[in-house]
Amino acid sequence: MRFDILTLFPRMFSSPLEESILGKAAEKGLIQVQTINIRDFSLDKHQVVDDTPYGGGQGMVMKVEPIARAIESVKSKNPSAWTVYLTPQGNPFNQDLARRLSTQPHLILLCGRYEGVDERARKLFIDEEISIGDYVLTGGELAAMVLIDAVSRFIPGVLGSDRSAEEDSFFDSLLEYPQYTRPSDFRGSCVPEVLLSGNHSAISLWRRKEALRRTSLRRPDLLAKANLSEEDRGLLKEIRKNDSKSDCQ
Numbered sequence: 001m002r003f004d005i006l007t008l009f010p011r012m013f014s015s016p017l018e019e020s021i022l023g024k025a026a027e028k029g030l031i032q033v034q035t036i037n038i039r040d041f042s043l044d045k046h047q048v049v050d051d052t053p054y055g056g057g058q059g060m061v062m063k064v065e066p067i068a069r070a071i072e073s074v075k076s077k078n079p080s081a082w083t084v085y086l087t088p089q090g091n092p093f094n095q096d097l098a099r100r101l102s103t104q105p106h107l108i109l110l111c112g113r114y115e116g117v118d119e120r121a122r123k124l125f126i127d128e129e130i131s132i133g134d135y136v137l138t139g140g141e142l143a144a145m146v147l148i149d150a151v152s153r154f155i156p157g158v159l160g161s162d163r164s165a166e167e168d169s170f171f172d173s174l175l176e177y178p179q180y181t182r183p184s185d186f187r188g189s190c191v192p193e194v195l196l197s198g199n200h201s202a203i204s205l206w207r208r209k210e211a212l213r214r215t216s217l218r219r220p221d222l223l224a225k226a227n228l229s230e231e232d233r234g235l236l237k238e239i240r241k242n243d244s245k246s247d248c249q
């Protein structure tokens with residue numbers, strides 16, 4: 001999968017995308033990430049990319065021409081590349097959206113700065129607007145990195161052959177069960193017996209129950225959307241009954 005990032009700060013991407021899982025994915029050719037400096041597409045002799053807003057007001061707005069020319073330069077090689085603008089006004093980013101975007105062979109990610117981009121850049125060139133949360137960042141670069149990271153995890157091979165993003169939190173609309181590793185006893189805090197038992201069906205049942213418990217406690221909104229089996233509903237009843245017992249019973 002290919003990502004072309006249009007930004008005024010290309011250097012921000014070097015370290016995060018070269019390390020660990022994403023770095024290895026790039027080495028293996030599973031993902032290709034290229035940064036494109038929007039400033040290189042300014043026709044102005046001083047390479048100006050922003051201007052004051054029409055109608056007055058605070059801050060600067062990114063000009064439409066350099067953005068248009070940068071997007072067109074990528075699209076001239078692949079007209080079907082899907083173009084995303086990172087903005088707090090966009091669709092909320094989540095695991096389903098990451099999975100959907102991972103089916104696109106080529107994404108162009110436009111990172112805004114200042115007060116954002118001229119509205120015509122959005123209207124004429126953007127296929128989809130995405131927000132990574134209800135807060136305002138100083139620029140779209142960190143949002144683009146979040147998107148690339150979450151999307152790349154769905155590309156086969158990126159997490160390694162024995163690992164799938166389908167096992168993580170949000171798969172099935174549930175949060176993941178608790179994880180433990182050695183030692184089995186840390187200062188008197190012990191790993192649940194069942195995980196040491198080697199009984200795989202008991203471990204699976206325990207994990208499912210703990211995923212249900214955790215989601216019910218922390219994210220009841222997710223549980224309401226989850227596709228639960230009869231067995232899950234039974235487990236939930238059990239969890240709620242046991243958790244509601246007071247210590248005095």
Ligand SMILES: C[S@@+](CC[C@H](N)C(=O)[O-])C[C@H]1O[C@@H](n2cnc3c(N)ncnc32)[C@H](O)[C@@H]1O
Pocket residue numbers: 085086087088089110111112113114115116117130131132133134135136137138139140141143
């Ligand atoms: C300071 S923000 C501009 C905010 C804009 N004035 C508004 O109120 O919508 C500058 C840039 O940061 C990026 N950005 C800020 N918050 C974001 C978020 N929650 N998700 C995605 N991108 C964001 C966008 O690319 C935006 O153009």
